[in-house]
Amino acid sequence: MKKNILNLKNIFFASTLIGTLFLGSCSKGFEEMNKNPMNPTGTDIGPLFNGVISSLTWIGNEQFYLNNEVFYPETELGALTSEAWGNMSIGVDAVWNNYYLALANIHDIDKRLDEMCETSGDNEIDDKVRAQLIVVEAFKTFKVTDMFGDIPYSEAGYIWYNTVENRKPKYDTQESIYKSLLTELVWARDILSNGLATTSSGNAYYSLGAYDVMYHNDYYKWSKIANSLILRHGLRMYEKDTEFAKPLLVEAFNKPVVDDYYYSGNGAFAMWPQYLGSQFGDQGWSFREHRNLRMGETVFAQMSKPTNSADNEIFDPRVYIFFDTNNKTADYPNGAWRAYPQLRDANTPTEGGTPYSSARDKNYAFKGPACLYSPFNFYLIRDHVFVPQILISPAEISFVKAELAAKGIVPGGLNGGPFSAEGFLNKGIELSLNMWLQLPIYGTDATYKYVYPELQTILDGGDLYSISTAYASKITNEMIHSNENFKGDMNAYLEIIYQQRWLDYFRQANEAWNLARRTMGAEATTPTTINHQKLVTYRLPYPQSEVTYNYDNYNEQVKKMKHGDTRETKVWWMQD
Numbered sequence: 064m065k066k067n068i069l070n071l072k073n074i075f076f077a078s079t080l081i082g083t084l085f086l087g088s089c090s091k092g093f094e095e096m097n098k099n100p101m102n103p104t105g106t107d108i109g110p111l112f113n114g115v116i117s118s119l120t121w122i123g124n125e126q127f128y129l130n131n132e133v134f135y136p137e138t139e140l141g142a143l144t145s146e147a148w149g150n151m152s153i154g155v156d157a158v159w160n161n162y163y164l165a166l167a168n169i170h171d172i173d174k175r176l177d178e179m180c181e182t183s184g185d186n187e188i189d190d191k192v193r194a195q196l197i198v199v200e201a202f203k204t205f206k207v208t209d210m211f212g213d214i215p216y217s218e219a220g221y222i223w224y225n226t227v228e229n230r231k232p233k234y235d236t237q238e239s240i241y242k243s244l245l246t247e248l249v250w251a252r253d254i255l256s257n258g259l260a261t262t263s264s265g266n267a268y269y270s271l272g273a274y275d276v277m278y279h280n281d282y283y284k285w286s287k288i289a290n291s292l293i294l295r296h297g298l299r300m301y302e303k304d305t306e307f308a309k310p311l312l313v314e315a316f317n318k319p320v321v322d323d324y325y326y327s328g329n330g331a332f333a334m335w336p337q338y339l340g341s342q343f344g345d346q347g348w349s350f351r352e353h354r355n356l357r358m359g360e361t362v363f364a365q366m367s368k369p370t371n372s373a374d375n376e377i378f379d380p381r382v383y384i385f386f387d388t389n390n391k392t393a394d395y396p397n398g399a400w401r402a403y404p405q406l407r408d409a410n411t412p413t414e415g416g417t418p419y420s421s422a423r424d425k426n427y428a429f430k431g432p433a434c435l436y437s438p439f440n441f442y443l444i445r446d447h448v449f450v451p452q453i454l455i456s457p458a459e460i461s462f463v464k465a466e467l468a469a470k471g472i473v474p475g476g477l478n479g480g481p482f483s484a485e486g487f488l489n490k491g492i493e494l495s496l497n498m499w500l501q502l503p504i505y506g507t508d509a510t511y512k513y514v515y516p517e518l519q520t521i522l523d524g525g526d527l528y529s530i531s532t533a534y535a536s537k538i539t540n541e542m543i544h545s546n547e548n549f550k551g552d553m554n555a556y557l558e559i560i561y562q563q564r565w566l567d568y569f570r571q572a573n574e575a576w577n578l579a580r581r582t583m584g585a586e587a588t589t590p591t592t593i594n595h596q597k598l599v600t601y602r603l604p605y606p607q608s609e610v611t612y613n614y615d616n617y618n619e620q621v622k623k624m625k626h627g628d629t630r631e632t633k634v635w636w637m638q639d
Contacts, residue, residue, distance in 0.1 A: 190254050387439070416438070449505050581636065
């Protein structure tokens with residue numbers, strides 16, 4: 064029934080690795096595989112859908128060359144002691160090829176769904192699966208267009224059905240992509256949440272069954288993801304087209320979103336290796352081989368009170384989850400909290416050690432005598448089974464709602480009850496704390512469960528809900544209520560909302576980058592624009608494959624860009 068929704072794309076370009084694409088294809092034998100569409104087995108579409116789901120995970124080169132070397136240091140979520148190779152193009156290729164491989168498989172699934180409808184005579188039988196597909200496609204497409212700006216989209220992804228001559232697609236504007244995806248997500252959300260088991264013709268909806276490894280055919284959870292994406296990206300484009308975005312945001316604000324805790328029914332939109340039956344080894348590899356990221360001055364300053372000692376007075380327990388102490392010394396037998404300068408100079412001490420090496424598997428406390436500054440927590444790097452890759456968190460959506468209330472886009476005001484900006488802010492901090500503090504409890508190895516005595520004391524203090532509530536209050540007291548003018552100041556609210564959203568993005572460096580780019584022109588800014596580091600990457604340059612295989616369209620696109628195909632050209636939704 065929804066051919067008109069997903070028919071925006073019709074060819075694929077040669078810059079995607081064609082041989083790789085065909086390895087993911089199962090397009091032959093569709094008719095034989097699905098003779099009875101009223102009683103489908105899922106063996107035709109299910110594996111392809113699972114493959115698309117799997118493509119949501121981070122690629123090692125994406126983590127290594129983009130997150131570690133660009134997004135973490137520029138957003139000040141981490142400090143970079145030195146670049147490993149500084150070859151951004153490898154990370155760009157990884158993101159680009161992953162996306163267009165998945166897009167081709169999405170359209171293969173889409174075509175099979177069309178054939179199913181034609182065979183069955185029921186144009187609604189595929190609605191639920193198609194809506195799930197829209198959610199996944201939207202997430203992946205938003206991610207890529209947010210990185211590059213305008214991209215091939217309306218004519219991309221149909222390599223299976225077109226001749227070689229037609230594999231050179233035009234570029235679509237980011238504005239048109241955003242509006243198309245948000246419109247599709249509204250339809251998907253409503254279909255997934257309608258509670259109906261049968262179509263208007265009385266036929267059972269086609270179901271992915273066990274092949275839905277994300278939510279196991281819980282359509283209500285899928286609808287909450289769709290609505291959460293509407294809120295995230297509707298807000299991202301709000302300043303550029305308020306007329307289009309506002310009604311979407313107002314409607315989505317009052318509908319269900321991801322809101323429950325992480326280990327209670329897999330409530331967040333995240334890749335959970337234990338549920339997928341896999342491990343995320345690329346994550347460990349990217350940090351182990353890079354090993355140059357450290358806790359920076361900016362992030363630690365937002366989580367502790369500066370004192371004269373190395374162990375600053377920490378009031379945010381997420382520090383214990385995000386970072387390690389440095390090497391052991393006689394004065395600090397458990398190591399010390401030492402933040403690396405956000406910007407290096409000639410006087411900055413040499414940093415080194417082995418914070419992510421296999422040696423720490425045998426001796427967790429060993430970081431090497433040269434590890435002078437606190438590295439990222441080895442627990443987060445090492446655990447490939449129980450630590451999820453987060454795509455959208457309940458905390459993030461609560462912070463989105465806080466911003467909407469603070470700006471008056473929705474009712475609620477700055478402070479007062481749970482539906483005010485203050486209420487959503489406090490709830491967002493609680494949800495973030497709850498998620499991060501669960502990780503050392505449910506981790507793979509007892510070695511990593513209680514990294515610090517301070518953390519053990521916190522976690523032994525009661526149930527996570529009460530702990531999260533108490534520490535959220537402590538954080539707001541330190542960061543908010545110490546400001547006498549806070550209560551009536553929208554910009555003061557926005558600054559703390561952005562700050563807390565930024566902290567929750569600790570393992571989503573690309574989303575921290577999106578937040579920094581969106582708010583950099585606003586009076587209320589993220590920490591990334593008011594401290595040492597300055598954003599220099601406004602977008603990622605297109606891969607060389609585009610120049611090689613899609614030159615005419617690439618060349619036309621570059622002519623439209625203010626600073627050409629460079630980091631300095633802003634994407635559409637950034638403030639001028």
